[in-house]
């Protein structure tokens with residue numbers, strides 16, 4: 001098979017070291033003679049994987065002890081209602097930067113008053129709103145740091161006068177994060193830290209247990225209450241064993257190679273390479289405000305005058321091994337996701353394709 005270059009938006013490409021270690025563990029986990037898909041989550045070997053995975057998170061992101069790290073099921077979408085269930089006493093504030101953010105705010109409305117502080121829906125979410133005021137009477141302010149579909153990103157940890165909550169599904173572990181600026185961070189693992197099936201939650205413990213005057217669901221169902229999972233170290237019920245294992249191997253790969261500082265530099269190089277080509281090549285044009293460009297999801301379309309070449313480029317890229325570059329239907333064109341495990345060689349291959357296509361057609 002010819003070399004393929006995976007740019008899928010999620011589930012993401014994973015490091016070879018992680019998939020290889022998983023393949024071996026599926027055959028024989030920790031020299032037990034039992035495969036990863038068949039082990040009990042109560043075996044000592046598994047408990048070691050769990051605690052090492054938590055430690056990898058702590059080490060990589062410098063997460064202080066008063067923050068708890070949970071590995072749950074249900075995807076980021078389940079956190080859309082779990083977050084307000086645990087934190088929304090009276091009112092929540094949301095920054096609407098895309099459909100994921102919108103979906104998150106919709107769930108918050110079930111629990112209480114929800115204010116959309118600012119939205120970029122007027123321009124199809126092609127920028128990050130600025131100069132908005134965060135209401136100080138809200139219980140928390142929710143942001144989506146990377147907007148996977150549109151390719152915009154809040155690349156710095158913002159100052160927030162109230163509890164800050166972030167959906168970091170698609171840029172967690174891609175750059176340094178000052179965790180202490182957040183009350184809670186969550187996301188699905190499948191964009192940057194593992195396969196589908198496990199969701200991470202990083203929560204500052206003191207923000208929990210404050211639901212006192214909410215009429216709707218004042219007592220939380222056991223599984224919805226973060227404190228259940230904190231008490232049992234994410235093993236109140238059967239954890240997603242195999243997905244956590246792959247996450248463990250993915251983070252080990254990240255740490256062994258130099259951690260967040262290393263990956264940020266590499267991610268910046270990859271994004272620069274592709275954005276520079278988009279800006280140089282007369283057949284293509286980027287879709288978002290330059291200052292808000294995501295390092296993870298690069299969105300572009302055919303430039304004016306070349307719109308009819310879209311299908312042709314897609315086929316040309318496919319014939320050259322590019323996988324997953326079709327843009328989301330709400331943006332169109334192309335989207336190349338340059339998650340952590342994507343190599344500079346993959347991006348170079350895409351850039352070569354764009355240059356060759358320009359030579360033939362422009």
Ligand SMILES: *Cc1c(COP(=O)(O)O)cnc(C)c1O
Nearest residue numbers: 075076077100148167169170188
């Ligand atoms: C993919 C994605 C989600 C949804 O994640 P699931 O795990 O599929 O529920 C939520 N937010 C963002 C930013 C995403 O990229």
